[in-house]
Amino acid sequence: MIKLVNVHMEFKKEKILKNINLEVKKGEVLAVIGASGSGKSTLLRLMIGLLRPTKGEIWVNGTEISKLNENQLDKIRLRMGMVFQYSALFDSMSVGENVAFGLREHSNLSESEIAEKVREKLKLVDLEGYEHHMPNELSGGMKKRVSLARAIAFEPDIVLYDEPSAGLDPIMTAKIDGLIVNTQKVLGVTSVVVTHHMESAFSIADRIAMIHEGEIIAIGNVDDIKNSDNPIVRDFINGSKGKTKEDQG
């Protein structure tokens, strides 16, 4: 479904990603974990063509996308959706218009069909009846859910999530995690979730890949990662669980 082959990424001569080889299988939820600044979000942006790799190949649905022009990329992107870290809702549009955006731009559906689709997707994220609200009237968690509804409105094959639980309370984090799993089950989409919340990663992922200083240092199913011998992975998992005052001495 998505395959990265020897991908390198540099910004102003600073190496962000080094020799990344990664495959995301059809229908799975892959969680990409790692500390802030480790290159997780860059990886996600490479997968959807928002960034071009310095070196290497990125295959999406059997097409190598790193050398495509924007028009060719748009055809690939129509089969993908993305939930941004800060939701990235269009603040001049209502919730309904945000969700309907892709449908209005790229489909020949009538307004009533679009309204029906919008209602259906908002129901899926538990926000039925919020069509006429503006983004600034919503909480952070609600914005994330609208962003998810917008990402799945065009019924994509792949959904990418950039820190979906960043800045949310534990209850809302659990709700978003539930929605990610539900979306994968209901729509059968392939999901890549970038997160540094280990509990989220353990609860939603089929497989987990850990990035450290631009390199994938561990990949496997949840148990593989939980039982990893790699000290960096162990430190990250334990650090994420949170040490008590007593633990810290």
Added chain:
Amino acid sequence: MQNNSKLIFTIIHFNICACGGDNAMMVGYLEKIGRSVLELLEHLGAVMMLIYETICQLKHPPNIKHIIGQMAHLGVDSLPIVTLTILFTGMVITLQTAHEFIKYGAQSTVGGIVAISMGRELAPVLTGVVAAGRVGAAITAEISTMKVTEQIDALKVMATNPVGYLVVPRLIACMIMLPLLVIFADVIGTFGGYLVAVFYSDINSVTYIQSINNFMVVHDVTGGLIKSIFFGAIIAIIGCYKGLNAANGAVGVGKATTGSVVGSIIIIFVLNCFLSLILYR
């Protein structure tokens, strides 16, 4: 003349020596100049690329609803500020010219002078400057906020070209609305002049209107309108360019907005000079 040149060179030489004759300092200055020139050329190249991309996007049928929305937002909403600026400018121009012209018995030319200066220069340039401040700033602030909040990336992810979606409607709206605003400004400015001429400078209203008929030709207005189409394009392109290339954060939005207004105004003044040379020689 030769002595003056020698004196200037001596002063420069003395200054270099006074600074320790330090070559490193000179190199430093030259590097700074070089860097600024490179930066300027880089911006120029990027603006050209944006213009090219915008032209390419014009192949796709534009969204009429967006264009009308932008025309209302960028054009109609600018009417009050354009009215105020041009009305008072027309009044002041008449105030200054009428007083002098009456002294020489040339009051029958005041109306023509005001109308011609309005049509050729004042209305297009002042409307352009006002629009750069109001419309250009609004365009840049909106697009740069979209940029820093990842909304531009969201457009791309949803297979929507940001240039086609954001730049094209604004460019078309500005290129249509600015000439309309200038026509309005021509009338308002000349009317402002009429008010001062008739009620303050005691020029007969028939004389004022007759003067416009005698001196003004259609090209005085059309030339100004042609200029305003270019000014509208500059305001939209520079506003969008600065917005699309804003640095992250609130500071980035502020800098982009200021840069857009200053850049547009400078280009409008420079371009106005060249357009006047071409249109009115």
